[in-house]
Structures are given as C-alpha cells and as structure tokens.
Amino acid sequence: MARRGRKRRLELEAEYWRLLAAGVGSVEACRRLGIGRKTGYRWRAENGGLQPDYLPEASCSGRYLSLLERRRIASLRGRGLAIREIAGLLGRAPSTVSRELRRNSRPHDYGRYDADLAHHRGRERAGRPRRSKLSTDPELKAEVQSKLDMEWSPEQIAAHLRTRWPDRPERHGTSATRPSTEPSTKVPRMA
Structure with a gap:
C-alpha cells in the first residue's frame, strides 16, 4: 500500500x-x-x-554544475560542439566544462559523456567525509532534541551542554586546539 x-x-x-x-x-x-x-x-x-x-x-550552490547543465553538456558534446562553444551556451567558463568532462568521463563509458553518471559521481565526491556528532552519539542527540522541542536557541543549548558535561568537550564542541575564551592569567611583560 x-x-x-x-x-x-x-x-x-x-x-x-x-x-x-x-x-x-x-x-x-x-x-x-x-x-x-x-x-x-x-x-x-x-x-x-x-x-x-x-x-x-x-538548493545546491550555483558554483556546482546541476544535472540539467550536465545533460546539456552531454547533448551539445554529442552534436560535436567544442568545449568553448558549450561553455558559452551554458554561461560557464571553458575550464569548468573541460574539467567536468575530464573528471567524470571514464574509459568504460565508451568515449561518451553520460550526464546522469557524471552527476552521480560529482555528488558522491561532494559528500560529507564524516558523520556529524549527533548522528553518532544517541545520548547527545536526545539531549539536543529535547531542548529543541522546548524551542531553546542554539546558544542556549551550547551553554547547557557545557554545564551538563564539563569534562566531555567533544560533546559541546570545544577542543584542546580551539582557543579558550577565558581571560588569560598570563601577566603582560613591561617594556
């Protein structure tokens, strides 16, 4: 059904x-x-x-080629148009079209540029390399979701996470490499 x-x-x-x-x-x-x-x-x-x-x-950035643009490239390339002509018709730089053809054409595609395959390959390369903290930590996800349900702001949630888990910086986005926002205890040198 x-x-x-x-x-x-x-x-x-x-x-x-x-x-x-x-x-x-x-x-x-x-x-x-x-x-x-x-x-x-x-x-x-x-x-x-x-x-x-x-x-x-x-909703993707205009910086990247869309599926429609890739299909136009395939169609125009199939008609025998040169890279500069295709780029002019698309309103893109010739280097963009050239790079697209080079990156997303494979020898086993029989010398043809397949727009759907190229789009899939491009989207795979653009994927996020790692999963977010909330997707890997169910307890943290539940805590954040409960605060979102109460319509807390992101700033309120971040402050709450710092007080709830002060000894777990990975849960509130701070790390040893991030500069501290606390005032420095270092005494300035006098010249």
Whole structure:
C-alpha cells in the first residue's frame, strides 16, 4: 500500500532549514512558509534537529554544475560542439566544462559523456567525509532534541551542554586546539 499524505516538498523543507540556520524560530519559520507547526516539528524530529544530508537540486550552490547543465553538456558534446562553444551556451567558463568532462568521463563509458553518471559521481565526491556528532552519539542527540522541542536557541543549548558535561568537550564542541575564551592569567611583560 502506498504511503498516505502529501509528497515531500524538498524545496520547502530546504527553505525551512535555511530559516532555522538564520536564527528564525521553528514556529515563525513555519508561519513564513505557510506550513503547519507539526510539519516543522516532524522534520526536526526525523533528523534529530539537524539539517538532513540530502539537499534538493535547486538548493545546491550555483558554483556546482546541476544535472540539467550536465545533460546539456552531454547533448551539445554529442552534436560535436567544442568545449568553448558549450561553455558559452551554458554561461560557464571553458575550464569548468573541460574539467567536468575530464573528471567524470571514464574509459568504460565508451568515449561518451553520460550526464546522469557524471552527476552521480560529482555528488558522491561532494559528500560529507564524516558523520556529524549527533548522528553518532544517541545520548547527545536526545539531549539536543529535547531542548529543541522546548524551542531553546542554539546558544542556549551550547551553554547547557557545557554545564551538563564539563569534562566531555567533544560533546559541546570545544577542543584542546580551539582557543579558550577565558581571560588569560598570563601577566603582560613591561617594556
């Protein structure tokens, strides 16, 4: 049986996460987007209060080639156009098109540039190299989620984590390599 309810609106969800990252509260973000508060709470609960790893195509930076651009490259390349001509039609630098063809064409592709394969290869390379702290530490994730449910700000949560686990800096984002914000006890030298 198919899943009931509306289809997931990735663009709307991505905008919700952008608003949260900009410091807008969950209720206000839902109001601005015209969605129910329960939808916003569900999106946060599903992801432990963190923006999900998947991003819809339109929310990716314009710095990277989109699937549509890659398909245009494949089509234009199939017609025999030169790299500079393709770049001009796409509004991209010739070096971008050249690099794309070099990075994402393989010998076993029979000398053809396959846009779908190239897009998949590019997205794989762009993936996050390590998992986030909240995805690997269930206790920390539960603590952060409980504070998000109470609509605490990120600053409030960070301060709470420092007081809750003062001897576990990995749980509140401080490390030995990060400079301390405490005043220095070092006496300045007199000249």
